[in-house]
Amino acid sequence: MASVRKADIPDEAQFFTEFWKLVKDFYIVEENDDYWVHLSDRMHEIDEKCNHCRLGQILMNAYCDYLEEKRQGKKMYQIKKESILTKRIG
Numbered sequence: 829m830a831s832v833r834k835a836d837i838p839d840e841a842q843f844f845t846e847f848w849k850l851v852k853d854f855y856i857v858e859e860n861d862d863y864w865v866h867l868s869d870r871m872h873e874i875d876e877k878c879n880h881c882r883l884g885q886i887l888m889n890a891y892c893d894y895l896e897e898k899r900q901g902k903k904m905y906q907i908k909k910e911s912i913l914t915k916r917i918g
Contacts, residue, residue, distance in 0.1 A: 843884035846874045851891065857899045867892065 834841040854867050871888045878884050 839879045839881040840883055843874065843878040843881045843887075846877060847884065847887060847891075850874060850888070854895065857895050859899070867895070 850867075850870055853870070854863070857863070871892070874888065875881075875885060
């Protein structure tokens with residue numbers, strides 16, 4: 829399996845640093861509009877900072893979906909039993 833260096837994927841490398849900060853800052857879901865407005869603002873800032881890295885956009889949208897599921901009180905076993913992680917390729 830091939831390896832890649834940080835210098836080869838600068839936007840993605842920067843994204844993961846910013847994304848980890850986002851995860852930590854918003855992991856505890858709050859039931860107010862300010863929480864979601866600030867989350868959206870931060871996601872747009874990260875998107876701009878990382879040159880609209882497509883992988884970053886996909887992961888941030890998935891994280892937002894995850895937070896919404898947490899807000900709704902869903903448990904992990906209730907969340908999308910069909911996923912790429914439950915399927916084998918090949």
